[in-house]
Amino acid sequence: MRRSFITICLMLxxxxxxxxxxxxxxxxxxxxxxxxxxAIADPGPVVNTPxxxxxxxxxxxxxxxxxxxxxxxxxxxQAVDRAPTKAIKEAGxxxxxxxxxxxxxxxxxxxxLAITLPTGPTVEQQGWLAQxxxxxxxxxxxxxxxxxxxxxxxLFQQLAQVRSSTRNSLVRDLATATNRTELGHITALExxxxxxxxxxxxxxxxxxxxAATQVPAPAAS
Numbered sequence: 001m002r003r004s005f006i007t008i009c010l011m012l013x014x015x016x017x018x019x020x021x022x023x024x025x026x027x028x029x030x031x032x033x034x035x036x037x038x039a040i041a042d043p044g045p046v047v048n049t050p051x052x053x054x055x056x057x058x059x060x061x062x063x064x065x066x067x068x069x070x071x072x073x074x075x076x077x078q079a080v081d082r083a084p085t086k087a088i089k090e091a092g093x094x095x096x097x098x099x100x101x102x103x104x105x106x107x108x109x110x111x112x113l114a115i116t117l118p119t120g121p122t123v124e125q126q127g128w129l130a131q132x133x134x135x136x137x138x139x140x141x142x143x144x145x146x147x148x149x150x151x152x153x154x155l156f157q158q159l160a161q162v163r164s165s166t167r168n169s170l171v172r173d174l175a176t177a178t179n180r181t182e183l184g185h186i187t188a189l190e191x192x193x194x195x196x197x198x199x200x201x202x203x204x205x206x207x208x209x210x211a212a213t214q215v216p217a218p219a220a221s
Contacts, residue, residue, distance in 0.1 A: 069099035
């Protein structure tokens with residue numbers, strides 16, 4: 001009898017131990033993604049400005065818009081000069097006009113928010129320009145339309161994320177203007193008839209918006 005009592009006590013103790021270990025696991029299971037969501041939502045160091053708080057995501061977007069414009073203006077000018085088709089020439093002209101205007105707004109925003117802007121395209125973007133320069137005929141037309149269309153699509157995603165969450169009015173206005181400009185560029189590129197939508201869709205799914213272009217980390221002085 002005594003042995004049975006001891007056995008029961010041991011079983012109860014083991015059960016209580018297992019339960020205490022399992023409780024946090026089952027309790028936290030519905031919240032298992034909270035830490036991941038918090039990490040994604042974390043804006044990083046926030047600086048207060050007269051136009052509202054400025055987050056790391058805000059600064060990244062300002063730099064991204066500038067660095068994209070640096071290479072897209074060059075690509076657009078090249079398309080206008082080479083003019084293999086009327087649609088390609090018009091798309092190139094759209095790139096130059098749109099990003100020239102955006103560049104002025106970016107410069108103003110960066111100066112007010114003390115954000116250091118890059119002075120040239122990234123190594124990757126320089127590679128794209130070299131790729132376009134080396135291409136000829138139909139190959140050039142396809143590479144121009146698809147390279148630019150894919151990159152505009154990625155920036156479009158980043159714009160949506162920042163535009164919906166920023167508390168800074170200057171960044172909000174820049175995101176709105178850039179969104180409008182990018183949509184015009186996407187439309188012009190698609191009108192060339194050379195965009196491969198299957199490839200664009202696949203690349204957009206495989207590549208997150210934040211990895212669209214490797215840009216130098218913006219510095220706030």
